[in-house]
Amino acid sequence: MPKLTIDGREVEVEQGTTLIEAARRLDIHIPHYCYHRGLSIAGNCRMCLVEVEGAPKMMIACHTQAADGMVVHTDNDKCREFRASILEFILVNHPLDCPVCDQAGECKLQDYYMEHGAAGSRLDEDKVKKRAKAKQIGPNIMLDTERCILCSRCVRFTDEITHTHELGITERADHSEITLADGAWLDNRYAGCVVDICPVGALTDRDFRFKCRVWYLTAVDSICTGCGRGCNIAIHVNRDRPHKAGGARVMRYKPRENPEVNQWWMCDEGRYTYKQIDHDRLTEATVEGRTATVEEALDATGAALRKAGDAVGVLVATTATNEELYLARALFAGALGGHAAYLAPPQGEADDLLILADKAPNTRGAQEILGEQAADPVAWVKEKGVKAVVVVGEAELTGLKAEVDHVAVIATHPGKATEQAHVVLPGSVHAEAEGSFTNLAGRVQRIRVAVPPIGGAVETWRLLMELGDRLGHPFDFAFEDDIFAALADQLAPFAGLSHESLGRRGAPLGSGTTQPAEVA
């Protein structure tokens, strides 16, 4: 294994490791544009030039392999001078577009310019104008070739990750530009990722276009709820400026790196599910179709459940968190002696990269915690002799009202479930509560509160606890992680896990007892 010195510090790395990765081990950041860990190495931006003692010229850190005894300097005067020169060269034809560019604020050109360039332009000639500015190249993607620095990340993404080959670079020299292949349209299922990997503002998201500025956003770690993959995401929330985007709180999802789940990517289908968080939400409780306070609705359901004795049941959709599933199980199947089952997750298309057919985020968690699936809710209710039922989440429940005395639905959006309910309670979506999901591969991952429950909605776990209070079985959990602790205490696969030990990247089921807790 080669042992080398970077900026005076020794590090030993595996054969074949590049200098940029070896430096990363030492927390040394080498500026770069074209290099991306998820893509092949292009080595065309030249931003990562470092000095290797004994080498006749500067070497690119992204493509030079570490060798034994190498002495590398990443931040001496020579490196800084080269970086400033490369940056000046890259910026020669870059327009002064920052005021209208959505990338401003998260742009690597801006960041490195402030860090390494910060010099006035010496260019006396006119900038080379490309053919088109602000051109739509896909349903969700805008291309501005003037802003492009030709790092080719997007081209490599469509070649290597999606294998759809929509993009290429045409023309010569300073007329080179990113172009769509003949007849192509950037509409593959992962097209949004080219926006994430574009280090400048050449590729921007049409959905996010001009909605707000990125520095108004707060990023909160979460999990995509689009399918059973459980892609790690950051929810970008606009908390302080409600006049933007018609009052929407969540502005976008961005994928978050997790080598065990989604690497660096996420699909467009999941990326745009954020719109549900603020759109057409249930914000107040109803009893028999009339608006009521949440307390009145809980009282009504509590009374009906008491009346039904142990002929009670709970049906939980697979969008519920592990914590909510556990509360449903502990209250209905445990304390009340009734029944608990999960609803069949919606199914859809799958592919061989990330998208799974199971379109719910926590089917595996429901399998582990409740075990029993109610494929047909009406048949399940009849079979179990349930007289009062609580439904958590969205489901097709036609005919349920005729079979039982009382249906209460804890839902987030009006739909088929709420039409069949005596009592509707407004619950929380994943962005509004702490908790965890178990993806289909069995990885338990945390979701965090990005925004408070909308309008008069209440966290779903809190509603279930309130029901417990009214049924004479109070839970004494103060926070969501207490619920998870009780869950880990009682169910073997979750044993040893806690919200803290799940960290930012989660941990597989069963890992809490077999190995030390993973710290991300």
Next chain:
Amino acid sequence: MENVARKPGTVTPAGAPKRGPLSFWERIYVVEAARGVWITTVHFCRNMWRHTLHLVGLAKDKQAAVTVQYPEELRYVPPRSRTRHRIVRREDGSPRCVGCMMCETICPARCIYIVAEEDPDPNIEKRPKRFDIDLGMCVFCGFCVEACPEDAIRMDTQMVDLAAYSRNGMILTLDQLLAGEPAAPREATNALGERVHG
């Protein structure tokens, strides 16, 4: 208060007469109160007389009151004063603003509300759909003018008389901001609208 006796050796700040113990006449109060009423009456009668003379065009060199009789009289506003905002137009009349939200970001009073939209001209790309300034919250710091990369917002309308009958009335919309024009510094005028030195 100049005749108040000072104890020898006490240190007082410059210009702040130290209050000694009240004399007998001061303690019985009535005399001092009458003296106060007398001073007020003298000023009232003198000013009233001078105002009356001014109305018929006499004794203009004698000031009637030390205060400015706003709004009949107006004070001089220096040319570089930060006054009500306006949005500058391009030659074709469209707003020069591109909706970059720099002013909204820098604004310490958070009184600027911008919503941007697509401009039909791809070389402009972005324009404000909504640009509101809540003058009820504005602190007239001028940071928005400093931050603007397009020189689209200026505070040179010389309008300082800003009032409305409701809080919402204090909100300026894009159209109102575009209607603003740069103005010459406001001269001081007297109650008859004649220019005076002030």
